[in-house]
Amino acid sequence: MAFKLTVNGKTHVIEAAEDTPLLYVLRDELGLNGAKYGCGVGQCGACTVLRDGAPLRSCIAPAASLSGHALTTLEGLRAPDGTLHALQRAFLAEQAGQCAYCIPGMILAADALLRETPQPSEADIRAALDSHLCRCGSHNRIVRAIQRAAKEVAG
Numbered sequence: 001m002a003f004k005l006t007v008n009g010k011t012h013v014i015e016a017a018e019d020t021p022l023l024y025v026l027r028d029e030l031g032l033n034g035a036k037y038g039c040g041v042g043q044c045g046a047c048t049v050l051r052d053g054a055p056l057r058s059c060i061a062p063a064a065s066l067s068g069h070a071l072t073t074l075e076g077l078r079a080p081d082g083t084l085h086a087l088q089r090a091f092l093a094e095q096a097g098q099c100a101y102c103i104p105g106m107i108l109a110a111d112a113l114l115r116e117t118p119q120p121s122e123a124d125i126r127a128a129l130d131s132h133l134c135r136c137g138s139h140n141r142i143v144r145a146i147q148r149a150a151k152e153v154a155g
């Protein structure tokens with residue numbers, strides 16, 4: 001079937017089976033490789049994107065059901081001139097990624113958190129990222145990176 005998807009502000013016409021997960025469309029059709037395939041069953045967070053600003057597990061969300069929504073991937077966080085988002089800079093500054101496989105999903109979940117709660121407590125951050133798995137054990141650096149970005153955004 002054919003349907004429209006708006007990703008990072010651009011609308012695309014997609015041809016795909018009705019049940020094709022959004023993750024496959026992003027990576028295989030649109031060349032957006034920020035979202036990662038981890039578990040494939042909605043449990044690890046590696047595939048997280050934003051739907052209208054809220055985190056969405058793209059491995060279990062049929063792409064065809066998302067017409068009319070604004071989707072954002074990690075690639076969409078940068079400014080049009082390529083300047084990295086405050087969260088991206090903070091994750092680099094804190095060296096928060098080791099293998100970094102989980103980091104795109106973590107950053108997008110953090111972006112949703114900071115828009116809802118601009119000055120989150122450590123507990124808020126840990127709760128928001130609770131369902132995002134990191135096998136490297138970078139959790140403390142990830143929390144520090146989000147705190148750093150929150151400070152920068154607050155000015």
Ligand code: FES
Nearest residue numbers: 038039043045059
């Ligand atoms: Fe989607 Fe794990 S790959 S939640």
